[in-house]
Amino acid sequence: MKHLLDFQDWDRTSLEGMLETTQIMAEVLDRPVKKVPALQGFTVCTAFFENSTRTRLSFELAARRMSADVLTFTASTSSTTKGESLKDTLETLEQMKIDLFVIRHSASGAAHLASRWTDARIINAGDGRRAHPTQALLDAYTLKQHFGKLEGLEIAIVGDVKHSRVARSNADLLVKLGAKVRLCGPATLLPKELEQPGVRVTTNLQEALEGANAVMALRLQLERMSTGYIPSLPEYQQTYQVNFKNLKHAAPDAIIMHPGPMNRDVELEGNLADSSRSVILKQVENGLPVRMAVLYHLLVGKK
Amino acid sequence: MRIKIKNARVSPNSEARDVYVNNGLIEGFNLDGTFDLEIDASNFLLSPALIDPHAHLRExxxxxxxxxxxxxxxxxAGGFGTVVCMPNTKPVIDDPEILRSLIAKAEKLGxxxxLPSAALTRGQEGKLLADAAALKAAGAVMLTDDGRTNEDAGVLRRGLEYAHALGLVVSVHxxxxxxxxxxxxxxxxxSERLGLPGNPAAAEAARIARDLEICAVTGARLHIQHLSTARGLQLVRDAKTRGVNVTCEVGPHHLTLTDSKLETFDALYKVAPPLRLQSDCDALLAGLVDGTVDCIGTDHAPHTKAEKEQDLLEAPFGIANIELAFPLLYTHFVATGKLSLEKLLELMTTGGAKVLGIGEPKLEAGMPADLVLLDLNTKKIVDPASFKTKANFGSPWAGQELTGWAAKTIVRGQVVFDASSS
Structure with missing residues (x-):
């Protein structure tokens, strides 16, 4: 595969191969010397048209750990604020002989458009509400690490599903890998059209959590109140906050996940996020080997 | 200049006649005498030139x-002899002077x-009525805030009443x-799968329902532009049954494209109202057949390449299609037996004329010689690079093989388009 835009064209075997490579990369990161020459001579450019320092740093460190040269382009310090288009920007950057772009953009489909406009490889680091495939991969890896398998797991994803690329990508990937997904949130933030084989949609939190092996809370943008999607923060907390109280409906060994950044005590009870049930920091840690694996697969191919 | 159009047929099975054009008018049939130009129409169909009640010409x-x-x-090039341009320009066409200068310039171009439409409200802001009588005197044939929606129902009501007294139709987006x-x-x-903000069919239906009530209470002439939904069409159908004074149009894209095209993320498919479902396309076609739809309006809406190469959130709405309207509808619906040729021609000639309240085109002696010869046999692949519109960088239909291309278009008795020499 040339690009990682979403999971549409990826089959289960290559996705499982990616998780295996992630395992190898994680072992590299456990060594005293954490750098390998795998991508020496390759140039990776992170092109972030929407701010996300954490994701960008994770990609850049992943590329550097494999000895690639890294260029950073962020829109706030660049020509796009002067009116240059996405296409012009990419075409200009490509003249610097970029082998791979990591693209973050506020519009769904931006990474797809980019793949048509450049010969370089593309990793979608988040496009609008559509996809965030490396986040889903690191979630899948974290789940596999914890449970030893994905087949048969029941994953509840709770919150602002409508605006969430994390929810869409996880629903795609986890189902491909044999898990089942329940999407849950207030009706205004939960498109019923996302229901498909392996994906259940419900506005009832208890129903979503019933017997779930993992519960992922999604960040609630506080602007959802001012734009009239939900009535108030207290009502949201009361109805959809993932906390110790409603976690009792889930499987006894259920784990807690969050893609970050978290609104502590809004979508997720802070003490629960800090508890032994939480794998949130593990998710962050796994971001690095996952991104190393994806970079390696796209630039060098299967090992 | 006297033109003899030899062996002209008005329908594929009708008798061939020689049509004589002189001094900008249809002179008569099977006449004698000398002529300056002879056109052999043996392989073509003769029709009054097409009328488009809805195009954005951007000037x-x-x-x-x-x-x-x-x-x-x-x-x-698309076979149109008359075009109504929309007033959402910069500045907005809400001033008689702008109208006069546009008409004068178009006359010069030949x-x-x-036939310009003018803004219903000043600056198309939906608040204060524009000087409708002066605009009509300057040549406006329609009033509309197209490009914007009329959010204030009270303003629309008064605009409809005022325009109706002047004999002007008001059209609404x-x-x-x-x-x-x-x-x-x-x-x-x-849209939910792609994670793109959606515009529900109910937005169109709800507004049509409101506007039909206003139309009914005023008795004024309302024209609903570019219907895109089955539900919107049904509301118009019901209103017509009740005798409400409403007309409506449909555009080629809403009949031939669906929202699945957006899976390419290509802004060429971004248009307002948006491309809908196949069931909507089918309902609109049924509306053409049963007469609920009064005319085809292209809503030709060109933008620059750079504008359309933006992402789907940033790119502007609009599809450039005026050169393809007849070939598309002929190929998709007439050639497949879903719509009669006679009906399509009616929708693209007299239909628009009736909506506008202008003289209906007829192939009779003494009528203006605005004619088109349509080639119903030659197949041609849509190649945007050959377009006359400035939006010649791409098309939703690029690569499609169509028939029904205009061979020659005659306006005011002059050949203004000739496919064999263009």
């Missing part, structure tokens, strides 16, 4: 997208006839702005 102010020269050249929200495509399974 004044947005000539980078289109101007009268390019837009009217595109129109005649391509398709330009019927979408409820608050339901449409920030939608960039049809709301449904595709």
């Amino acid at each position: 004044p102010g947005q000539e980078v997208k289109e101007d009268l020269q390019s837009g009217l050249s595109a129109a005649v 391509l398709a006839r330009l 019927a979408e409820d702005a608050s339901l449409r929200g920030d939608g960039v495509m049809n709301e449904g399974e595709v």
